[in-house]
Amino acid sequence: MKKNRIVLCCLSLVMVLFMNACREDPVELSDEANILSFKITRALNPSLSKDYEGIIDNPNFFISVALDDDYALNQLIPSLEVSPGAVVSPESGTPVDFTKTVTYTVTAASGVRQVYTVNLSTPGGVPSITGILIDNIPCIYDGSSDAYFFSVKDENQGSIRILCQGQNISAVSTGDFTTANNSTVILPGLKPGNTLEITPSSKSGKKGEAVKLVVSSLPLVHIEVSGTIVNKPKIDCNISLIDPWGLTNDSLRYFPPHFAGIELRGGLAQSFPKKSYSFEFRSSGTMEVDSGTKLLGLRDDGDWILDAMYIDHARMRNRLSTDLWIDMNKVPYLSKEPRAINGTRGYFVEVFLNNSYLGLYCLTERIDRKQLQLSKKEGFSYKASHWSSSTEFVNGNAAIDNNSDDWDGWELEYQAETAATSIPQVKWQPLRDFIRYTALSTDNDFIMNIGTKTEISNLVDYLLFMNAVGADDNTGKNTFFSFHSNSRNKFFITPWDLDASWGRKWEGSKIDLRNDEFIGVTGIPGTDSRYCRPNAYFIRMMNLNPGGFRNQLKTRWQQLRQNELSMPQLTARVDTYRRQFSTSGAFERERKKWPAYITDINTETQFMLSWIQNRMNQVDAYLNGL
Known part of the structure; x- marks a missing residue:
């Protein structure tokens, strides 16, 4: 019996080894996608006098x-050979x-996939550019x-390869400069803010109609x-990007x-003629893609x-x-979650919809669990979308419905797993309990425990930031x-x-804040102030002064005035974007496209800097008087 078991074990081992030896390795599919x-042969095109390759x-x-001759080009039949295992569309023949x-x-x-462009030329054909x-x-x-629009990083572009699509194009020229089509050259005038005229020429020297090439320095979407x-x-679409900095997916200048x-984005913004959008990349259907879409070096x-805007x-x-x-x-748990960002990053871009210029936009990340790096299992996030007694922290008396993702001016952004x-299930209780605590707790309880x-x-x-930049529409909603x-x-x-x-202000008119106005605090909760409403929670913090809150404001303000809120740093921020808009030519294109609610960029930025200087002085005086 024992011998039989040994024999069976040996036979099993031999069978396993034999099967493994016979098993074929997985076939690696080829990436070759070449023509x-x-x-174009006489066999398939009898009107031709010979074959062409x-x-x-x-x-x-x-x-x-x-x-060699001026053949009709509208019904030619090419024959193609492609890489083994590959397919081509349109098919050969x-x-x-x-x-x-x-x-x-x-x-x-x-x-x-690879996409090839074919250019046919005939002796008498008029050259034309179609791409x-x-x-x-x-x-x-x-x-x-x-x-046509293209974007370059700066005026020191160096050599580029230019290929004009169309028919009968042997050479292209701009100004006094001429080069063969599909050649590597230093193209004169290819720098931000310029518009070049590109003229095609045939092999016989015949010139075609010139096309315009507009050069920006901003990414193009x-x-x-x-x-x-x-x-x-959301409806289906395709989105591509020209990235002059080569930051997309860490190295790409072109995201195909x-x-x-x-879909459209925003509340009031949807009533404006120029629309804002939100989009999500998908693999198929509604399946969202979470990687391989690291646009402009921002998050993947x-x-x-x-x-x-x-x-x-x-x-x-x-x-x-x-x-x-x-x-x-920074987020208060940055040491635990070093990738967390308490806000969004973004870059200015120029946008086109179905080959029609839409204007100057800002491509930004979203504020969500991933951006804030909240715990998937235990984190919560709520967005205040409009004014209410709850978003203004007057009380939290509105009834909650845990079957709804909306509650009294708030939207549920993330719910702990x-x-x-x-x-x-727990959905609205953490937020409602917090609001009710700030509004209804005793003064002593508030002073002793609000820090927990x-x-x-x-x-x-946040209070200092709102007051520095005059963000009077962010005291309750928009947080x-x-x-x-x-x-x-x-x-x-x-x-x-x-x-x-x-x-x-929120509708575009100028705001004239006064010396004694501290945004979020000045005014009566639940009523309109001269601008937007104050927040009862912020007022209570100022009035009860838990943990020396007012002194914390003063100390932190003095630190910020030497750094982020110093006039040299604020001026540098404004000037950086002003130069981007001017150098790229994007702001002037935006003014022509959307002439309402826009001012000359130099005039408007000068107003902004003058206003912020005055506001710094006002907040200096207000905090010194606490």
Whole structure:
């Protein structure tokens, strides 16, 4: 019996070894997606006098074919050979109209794709440009101005490879400079703010109609969508990006069209003619992509915002203020979550929708659990979206409904996983309990215990920040209240939507703050002040002065006035964006596109700096008088 077991074990071992030896390794699918040959033959095209073979430029995915006679180009039938295992569209042997730009998409066995452009020329044909590629990056065509757009980092661009798509193009010229089509050159005038005229020439020297090439220094975003973009739901689109800095996905200057879903963004902003958008990259259907979409070196995520900034005469206030805030204030648990950012980062871009120029936008990250690095299991985040007795902290008396993601002016941004699965689930209780505590606790209880429920240093920075930039629309709404986890469950504030700042109100008019006005504190809770309403929570902190709160404000203000809130640093921030707008030419294009609610950039930034200097003096005097 024992021998039989030994024999069976040996046989089993032999079988396993035999099967492993016979098992084939997984086949690696090829990434090769090249066109190996491109021919237009008499066999398939009887009108031709001979066969023609295209010259293939694989590094630039360009094929040129020079015909000896003026054949009709609208029904030619090419034959192609592609990499083994790859497929091509249109297929080899398919009739093609070469009077238009023709492209062939080759898909490798692995799914990798390459797009080739074909240029046919005839002796008597008039050269015409239907597309421009620079360093294999397709320039964006704007039908409203009949111009192509490209972006470069600065005026020291160096050599570039220029390829003009179309027909009968042998050479291209701009001014007195001429070069062969699809050649590497230093192109004169290719610097931010310039508009070049590119003229095509045929092999016989015949010239075609010139096209305009507008050069920016800001990233360019192109949205391609077939339907109408609405508030909800998101509709399918494709989004591409030209990144002059090469920061996208750490190295890309061109982010090719990526499937996404897009919708309108904002409340009041949706009534403006220039729309803001939010979009998310998707793999298919509604499946969101969370990686491989690291735009402009920002976070690697699928969710993004395109802020139109329509009401802001300088088109920079929200970005300027948010930059200042995230430099001033860090999340209170930064040592535990070093990637957390208490706000959003972003860059100014120029946006096109279906080859039509939309204007100057700011591409920004979103404020969410990932940005704040809240605990998935235990963190909470709430967004104050409109004025109410709860967002103004007058009381928290409104009834809560844990089946709803909205409560009395608040929206649920993130709910802890443990709270979502508990019975009954916990959704609004943490926020309501906090609001009711700030409004209804006894003075002694408030003085002794408010520091266990809120991050005092964050509140100090927030009050000073609001008053420095004049953010009077952010005293109740336009804020996030969040906490990290059960072990770090003190609420902290994150501002958003800061267009009403730097001397202008939420509707774009100028604001004339007075010496005795401290935003968030001056006025009567629940009623209109001269501008927006104060916050009962902020008022109580000032009146009861727990932990020497007023002295904390004064001490922190003195520190900030030597650093982030010094006039040299504030001036430098404004000037940086003013130069970007001027050098790129983007601000003038924005003024022509959207002439309402916009002022000359030099005039407006001078007003902003004059206003902020006066406001610094006002806050200096107010805090010294506490």
